[in-house]
Every structure is written in C-alpha cells, then in structure tokens.
Amino acid sequence: MFVASSEFVTAAISQSEAIGFPDVARVFVEHPIQDRTDAEMVAIADAAFPQILAAICASN
Secondary structure (H helix, E strand, O other), rough: OOOHHHHHHHHHHHHHHHHOOOOOOOOEEOOOOOOHHHHHHHHHHHHHHHHHHHHOOOOO
C-alpha cells in the first residue's frame, strides 16, 4: 500500500500500474504537504490512519 497527496492521484495510479501493482491499496491525503506545521501534519496523519490501517490489515 502507499500514501500520496491528492495532487498525485493520476501519477500514482499510473506508476503503480506501470510497475506491475495495479491493485495496490492507495490512500491519498490533503495536498500540499510541504510547509505544513507539525500540528497540521498530525491532523492529516490522524485523518488518514484508519484507511492506512485498513489497507495494511486487508487480506488480498
């Protein structure tokens, strides 16, 4: 599974398909990431955590 910011949805999907992982779990978070405060990054991580955990724990 991977995490990327929402700005890179199309590129991330294309790249995962190109390297042979078309069905890999993906979690997209708010963009931009650069220049976020620590508190903002914690909030983004907290919001994404349930999706990330679910993707890691899912059986394929």
